[in-house]
Amino acid sequence: MNSWMMALAGGVLIGIAATLLLWLTGRIAGISGIVGGVLMPRSGELAWRVAFLVGLIGAGAAYLWLVPGAYSPRQGFSPLLLVMAGVLVGFGTRMGNGCTSGHGVCGLGRLSMRSFAAVLTFMATAIATTYVVRHLA
Amino acid sequence: MSTSRISLAAMVSGALFGLGLAVSGMTDPQRILGFLDVFGDFNPTLMFVLGGAVGTTMLLFRFVLRRPTPVFAERFQISDLRSIDRPLLAGAALFGIGWGLAGYCPGPALVGLGVLSPEALWFVPAMVVGMLLHKLISRRNVGAA
Numbered sequence: 001m002n003s004w005m006m007a008l009a010g011g012v013l014i015g016i017a018a019t020l021l022l023w024l025t026g027r028i029a030g031i032s033g034i035v036g037g038v039l040m041p042r043s044g045e046l047a048w049r050v051a052f053l054v055g056l057i058g059a060g061a062a063y064l065w066l067v068p069g070a071y072s073p074r075q076g077f078s079p080l081l082l083v084m085a086g087v088l089v090g091f092g093t094r095m096g097n098g099c100t101s102g103h104g105v106c107g108l109g110r111l112s113m114r115s116f117a118a119v120l121t122f123m124a125t126a127i128a129t130t131y132v133v134r135h136l137a
Numbered sequence: 138m139s140t141s142r143i144s145l146a147a148m149v150s151g152a153l154f155g156l157g158l159a160v161s162g163m164t165d166p167q168r169i170l171g172f173l174d175v176f177g178d179f180n181p182t183l184m185f186v187l188g189g190a191v192g193t194t195m196l197l198f199r200f201v202l203r204r205p206t207p208v209f210a211e212r213f214q215i216s217d218l219r220s221i222d223r224p225l226l227a228g229a230a231l232f233g234i235g236w237g238l239a240g241y242c243p244g245p246a247l248v249g250l251g252v253l254s255p256e257a258l259w260f261v262p263a264m265v266v267g268m269l270l271h272k273l274i275s276r277r278n279v280g281a282a
Contacts (some may be wrong), residue, residue, distance in 0.1 A: 005190070006160055007184075009159065010156075012155035012158045012189040012190070012192075013154075013161075015197070017157060018193075020149065021147060024207060025147060025210050027214055039268055041266065048146075048147035050144075051148040052148065054148060055153075056151035056248065057149065058251065060155030060159045060164065061247030061251025063155075064251070064252045071164075071252055081239055082256055082260045085238040086241075086246075086259065086262070086263025086266070086267060087235070087266055088234050088235030088267065089232055089261065090265060090271070092147070092231030093228065094228070095227060096225050096232055097216065100242040101242075104190070105190045108191045109193075113219075117225065120216040122230065126234070126237035129233065129237030130170055130237040131175075134170070135176065
């Protein structure tokens with residue numbers, strides 16, 4: 001399969017995963033929310049979140065380990081930039097109540113205008129940031 | 138009551154989600170930045186990831202949400218927030234800046250942790266710090282109000 005077919009197949013898998021979680025458990029498959037809920041657990045809401053993350057990391061990593069060429073690490077990227085990016089992603093996703101999965105995959109799926117506004121906003125700042133880093137810096 | 142069934146369902150969903158991220162190439166930050174670089178060396182393949190994922194949820198969520206309850210739980214836990222307010226937009230804007238800086242959103246970074254990617258070992262702890270920092274600041278603001 002070429003890369004756009006793999007991209008489409010992977011995207012459909014992600015959509016099926018989010019649908020399955022909503023249909024069976026009534027929960028939204030928003031990764032930042034799930035991680036946030038593990039860091040500050042509410043009673044009865046911890047086990048499923050941990051289970052979701054174990055499945056996510058286990059299956060994703062297994063694919064990257066087992067399929068030749070699936071994992072090609074980037075070399076020489078600045079750790080300082082990674083740390084700054086990590087803090088911004090962590091802070092921003094909690095402040096805005098979601099990331100690519102919660103607002104993007106799930107929020108757009110249920111036609112939420114809030115999520116639509118969030119997706120437009122983070123796509124715009126992400127594109128602007130990439131432009132600045134790659135073409136101006 | 139049905140806690141174990143909920144956890145099992147969550148693990149299966151998480152596994153499909155992680156597999157989808159890895160299969161689609163979302164776990165490669167170089168492809169993410171290639172996708173975000175619309176004014177430069179634009180790589181459009183990730184449009185198919187978003188299209189496939191959102192197309193699937195748009196199609197299937199409506200049938201799921203027509204049910205009175207989920208299969209294993211008593212109610213759907215869906216945000217009832219409606220307003221497009223400043224925290225939503227400011228938070229999304231900050232998240233986008235972080236995403237565009239390094240090419241990681243939370244899911245792919247976590248999968249990177251599973252293959253002991255040195256980049257994920259920097260990024261994920263920093264992301265956790267960012268989440269805790271937000272908790273700290275919002276708690277202080279509530280205390281001050």
